[in-house]
Amino acid sequence: MTAQISAAVTLARDAFAIPAAGGVLLGGGATANQVVALTDGAGRRRWVLRGPRRDARPERLAFLLGFHQAARTRGLPVAAPRHTVDGQAWTYDAQGRPWLLLDYLPGRPLDVVTAELAELAAARLADLHRLPAQLGLTTVGPDPAWNAWLTLPEETWRACADVADGHHALLNAYRVHLDQLHEHAPELQQANSQVWGHGDFHGHNLLHHRGQITGVIDLDGVGRRPRITDLAYAALMLARTGSGDYRIKPHLLRAVLTGYQQHATAPLTPAEERTLCPAMVLSQLPDPAHLTALLRAGHDLGPALARPLAALRDLAAQRTLLVNLITESTAR
Template sequence: MPTAFLSGSLPNSSWGPVRKIRGTSVHHAARARGVPVPAPVRTAGGQAWADDEHGVPWTLLEFLPGRPVEPVTSHLAEQAAARLAALHRLPDHLDTDAAAAAGVRVVAPDTAWDRWLTAPDQTWHEVAAVAGRHRGLLNAYRIHLDRLHHRTTDTAVLRAPTGQVWGHGDFHGHNLLHRNGRISGVLDLDGVGRRPRITDVAYALLMLARAGSGDYRLNPRLLRSIWTGYQSNAAAPLTPAEASGAWAAMLLSQLPDPAHLDALARTGRGLVPALARPLAALRDLAAQRTRLTGLLLAEETTP
């Protein structure tokens, strides 16, 4: 019977001391507010993580009972969205003992999510340098990147400097647990950071409402359940501008991350799956923009 999870990161990734403290702080703050995230188990020295011989930080997390949320039902989708809204209600500043001891105030920005918006040419060159002989796959992203930058109205809410929350960053069925008809765990807060809440909500819509693995046709019933669960539990309801930006946020979530690809390459892992899988989502999203945006905006006006 397992008693704990191990959480780590790829070598040469960006897990510095501030990010370690930030992740631990979010765990504690979320648990204090009833979000079922696993508690870090401290070392004999009182730390919530330990570095291995390669400098990779590892955290021992308590075991949470339950099974991954797959298949996704309307009931579980609505509950999952409520948990996401609770995470988004965490205060902007997370002052903990670990942060105070390190002289850190935990409000560090997370800028990686918006690189394709703010520096698309530089990001393209960085990804191309890592992709190497797989540049043919990378070239298939060009049309989707162009679509993103042509939808300036849709991306306006993503570029706004205000309204950011502590976002999960990877909110999908295998990072959620359910037991006895309830969401019993929210896992993998390694990607937590400050970002517009619609980026998290949009990714949850994409991953929890898709028809199945590799099939990103979105189920309207599940979309409504997720939207309702979030709206009913958010600190403030999502706005029509955020609803209009959901499709762009979904598209943005599927563009390649140069840091992740570089970490995969350094550990000898193949880049083809990491470059090929998101293209299926992008193709399906391209055909659903009008219907998706219309559905979400209709939910906004439903009494």
């Protein structure tokens, strides 16, 4: 057992009084958060200990835990939060960093996406979007706002440049895509169908078992945003050819749009259809808060800047195909 796992097990046992015996790190280098799946004496994964590092404001943590509970009571397959032995929503380690404990959800990450699972995943996204606006919670974050690249492009660019950490050539490659996005900025800014959006809806944040979606995880990005921005990101990530290969598979894109439309409160409007491709581009632009958190955690920013660039290049090459597929799928 590594020192990091051992410390997580000890903290969970002491603060949350659970019989944790071991664990495994989750998330890899793609996130600044620290996440440990804790196991019991039989080696079964039963809990997830999360150390939020991107946004550790107490008010944000309270909102996220409240959202977990509110979503669960309305039938969403999200993890139940656990309280500490003294009734607190989270605990702090010796370095003053917060840790949350959630129940472990069954299922495997959706690494290989089939049309059937893509449709079911999109239906779950629609379920999330149908949650009532008022959940009895004080909404906090996330930061920056979903439309920062549309309303404050130069300020957002400078914020990214300030933390680019020797990767300015990679960052500069985004300029052409940002310029193209702003051809569609007015219509995207007018998107007003605000919902509870996941913010990071992709296969590794979905669990499945026996042909069903059994879990929606990693709700760190939850917030109020236009549904088309959430759907655009989900469609890109679920319909791509594979990790690092963002060529869209037509049958998977059709499945995502079909599953969403069949369960959404209302069909996509013509304006939303037109902004689906630009919203995909928007979803791949750098997030200065994410870059800052990665840098603070000691991660190299190169992969975090290079992966979205690959997506943007593939999107640009498929523009005509995507427009035709979206028109065809939403006309059904």
